[in-house]
Amino acid sequence: ATGMGAKAMAQAGPDDPAIIEKQIWQTTLGQPVAVKPYGEPSIYEKYLQRRQSPGLTAVDAASVSFAPLQGFFGIITPNGLHFERHHQGWYDIDPNKHRLMINGMVKKELVFTMDDLMRLPSTSKFHFIECGANTGMEWGNVAVPTVQYTHGMLSCCEFTGVPLSLLLEMAGADLKKGKYVLAEGNDGSGMTRTIPMEIALDDVMVAWAMNGEMLRPENGYPLRLVVPGVQGVSWVKWLRRIEVGDKPYGTKDEAVHYIDLMPDGTHRQYTTVQEVKSVITTPSGGQQLLTTGFYNISGLAWSGRGKIQRVDVSVDGGRNWSQARLESPIMDKCLTRFNIDWVWDGKPAILQSRAVDSTGHIQPMINALREVRGTRSIYHNNAIQSWKVDTNGEVSNVQVG
């Protein structure tokens, strides 16, 4: 330790030049309005970026960029920092040339333009989206240093669109025999995923907007599927087609990827729902505490099965737990921000969070998960994350057993 101690409250410290000296922003005229018709973050925020995890993928257009959760607040993900996952790159598709087709086991096969879709009764909902592979690098051991790389395939937006159920009704979908829908994207990969009809009719949306504006090109402009609580790959981007069918489609990303390898060599196919999970985002791996004393521990919790009911936090590696404050509103299949007070005494500590969802399911420890799933399943790692605080204040990614 480098002689850190609680900063004393100085009775008469030296005068702070930041106060005593007049600053340029106090003595000159600032910039006009609308100099940025579409604004940008402060230049001092430049380190908070979407980033690739070195070595994770060989090519950048079949890859992922992780969201900098370590710098986020609240639950909304700014659109510019939403995580990305493309299988064949992204395009800024001309919305006037984009179409949505509904076909298969329907009375009428239909085609919609964006003009059409946006006339229909729309709805707006807040939901998280998490890639099924989020935290996947950590199944076997600690592999990456920060929460950006451990949990950064996670974002949360207010989405606006029409319920898929409405489009299916307009097409006269056969809901007796039609047990599945296939969603297909308009990119080079023609991304296709099967969604069970039960979920499709429940709360799936055909969405054009995120956080008040149109989808970003990287996130499917002008149309994507929103499949609340379900892994991101099913939220087909640049959505061009919905087919109603009586059997799953066994597409490449259902039969070769997004399948979870079990210890006996079988793969679980169609793993879909993202289970209850949470992570402390500050302080988190790679960060350094400046001094001892009070800190606000803050993080995110979510569940693909419903709402967050409570979050407990441990600062001693899981020996003892205390209930965290949950920010409101607590919404269905949406991020919930938690906060809890902590006074750091300068000794080593291990910070963990543990979420409970409205179905009563409690986030498990990594060892318990491994007992069933082994270490090679890649997807759906919802284990409790541990961050070690060293005596020098440096925080690192650890696993405990």
Place this chain on the structure above:
Amino acid sequence: ATGMGAKAMAQAGPDDPAIIEKQIWQTTLGQPVAVKPYGEPSIYEKYLQRRQSPGLTAVDAASVSFAPLQGFFGIITPNGLHFERHHQGWYDIDPNKHRLMINGMVKKELVFTMDDLMRLPSTSKFHFIECGANTGMEWGNVAVPTVQYTHGMLSCCEFTGVPLSLLLEMAGADLKKGKYVLAEGNDGSGMTRTIPMEIALDDVMVAWAMNGEMLRPENGYPLRLVVPGVQGVSWVKWLRRIEVGDKPYGTKDEAVHYIDLMPDGTHRQYTTVQEVKSVITTPSGGQQLLTTGFYNISGLAWSGRGKIQRVDVSVDGGRNWSQARLESPIMDKCLTRFNIDWVWDGKPAILQSRAVDSTGHIQPMINALREVRGTRSIYHNNAIQSWKVDTNGEVSNVQVG
């Protein structure tokens, strides 16, 4: 009218080249991840910008840029399109040189760095912010063409910060004699506003984040006051100082501006609370309906006194009203999005919305407001907005009596 009629559902229309011909985004490789480490909207969204109202102000650094509400969805305002109002321009202030001082009727006068503030227990809340002068150009007559200019000094974000009450407690504020706080900004105008202690202790926040990231420079980076339900000018940006006092401060923007001229020549001083209000954002002034048939009428409702309880919509200039659907969650002093079905028969129509808040207050007609306030008060016009739909589908701003 130009021969518009409901598009018939073509049994066998001509094949659509957008479907039959392969598009470039289906036959080539798209762009890699993280090519934009901080993403931007689609190039096809470029018309949705913050804009000045020509002739409203003589200089651009004491001016306002209006948010394009006509293109928004849901309730979140994308940070890049948040409205701007500066009195002496904006700066991107160095957060390491920014300080917050608490002084006046307190036991200990305190100074906080950003490092300090962000260690304290934080909270995240969704709130609207509306300039007191929003819709102010319309007191006398119709003056501007679109909802961007009539209502665009309105935005809504998730804010993160510490309760002001906590800082006042840390400073040992004299809550017996201290009836007001003065909030002061760090820009050239040193913007100062008085806030009654009752509100200050209730839900005012000293905030550093909006919509998950740090405040934008134009919105007060790195620190601003969030004063829920109160007109925007009190949400002091680049907040550097809070003083506790026993009397209001009569600052320039309390004694010369943001005062409401009544017909008898008196000015109402310290008009603060934004009353219940709503507006249809689509369709709205300057837009054109493409054809007859079904449309989703959509808009925003808010109240500085609480939650939105209901919104009614009229399509016949106020003769008859129907209750609109409200999107959830409905939050305190926050925008609420409403939607309602409408089938346009091609005849002229006048669209209006009318909000009711949780105190039971109902948004009034402009004439009723004028009976009390005349036409020159500039601020706090919360009248029902009327949009006329012409037979050619063009929508324009009108007032009815």
Place this chain on the structure above:
Amino acid sequence: QDVKTYEGIGRLATPNEVAAWDIDVRPDFVGLPKGSGTVEDGMGIWDTQCASCHGTFGESNEVFTPIIGGTTAKDQETGRVASLTDPNQPQRSTLMKVPTVSTLWDYIHRAMPWTNPRTLSVDDTYAVLAYILYLGEIVDDEFVLNEQTIKEVQERMPNRNGMTLEHGMWQRDGKPDVNGSDCMTNCVTAVEITSTLPDYARNAHYNIAEQNRIFGPFRGADTTKPPVA
């Protein structure tokens, strides 16, 4: 939560720091520093540092609404500016509105000149304010404004009695002026359009077609052309 928990977060302000930032001046003159300035000195400052934006006589509305104009000697007696009810009064100047002279002192000292705020000394602030008051015919050309004489000025401010706090918008539980109707059917007999945008203003906010999305249920009207028939 005991605030002691947060010990070490934040620190005491030094007296110099408070002095540097606590520059506000209240209507009761709390916060007003001692000093003085003459109308004559004020004229020099005004002409070199202020007149380019506000006009030689404070009458300009090139950059901002006029500072001077619209007040009378009578107003100084009554403390109510009569022209505020005059529909022919073209502008509402600063002096027509401002009830408290402290407001001007505070604001000029903190924020003017606009492009060089915080550069006026205390005495210069007194001087230039004296000159503004002189231009407003509130003081004569011999007047020396200081922390004492400013109280006399307050007694002459033309709109000093022009403000009211009797309204529902100051506190959260205030009562709104008017309440809307909750009528649902047959609420009005005839709907009369009382105001529309004049034809000449159709394109005054530039082309609305280029201020709307190029797809979706609606387009922006092309306001460079007359409305479609």
Place this chain on the structure above:
Amino acid sequence: QDVKTYEGIGRLATPNEVAAWDIDVRPDFVGLPKGSGTVEDGMGIWDTQCASCHGTFGESNEVFTPIIGGTTAKDQETGRVASLTDPNQPQRSTLMKVPTVSTLWDYIHRAMPWTNPRTLSVDDTYAVLAYILYLGEIVDDEFVLNEQTIKEVQERMPNRNGMTLEHGMWQRDGKPDVNGSDCMTNCVTAVEITSTLPDYARNAHYNIAEQNRIFGPFRGADTTKPPVA
């Protein structure tokens, strides 16, 4: 709400339009167009259009995980790939995982070659898939793949029995594998750290100091240097 209300919104798709876009092929071969291709023709396509990324024998992991490798003749009998439980197997190739040959046909036809998707004809798709199956030793060099023989291939797919739907993550009301503990105090006796980032990986994700805010309660650690003592 009666969907008739929305009449005029959307239109019927034409048969040509549906044909243009409805290109998916299901495990039961619904959607598979008629056609055929030989291993030999497939080799020509592979070598000119695929090998640069996937390797001459489909073994490359330069651009993506290998397509070929890790399967045996035995696997074709059992329909289970044994090497999936072998910790020494370095990669999980496509053929080790894919249970359904339709998946390959569908995906190659819709998305390959990666930089020129949707350019392979139906016959070319049969041909290049035949060659992949040949490289995987599932068919011999004389094989002609068509909409009939593909059914025989399915019976030989090495991992055709390797998938399970017996898990709680397919439907929303599924049962999770394990449930965490709700213990609040004295939950574990000793906390053992079982994994940490190796020292050599400290800067493998570049400097973490430049991936965090430069103010606030925390800084990013400077990972270009060893940890502060």
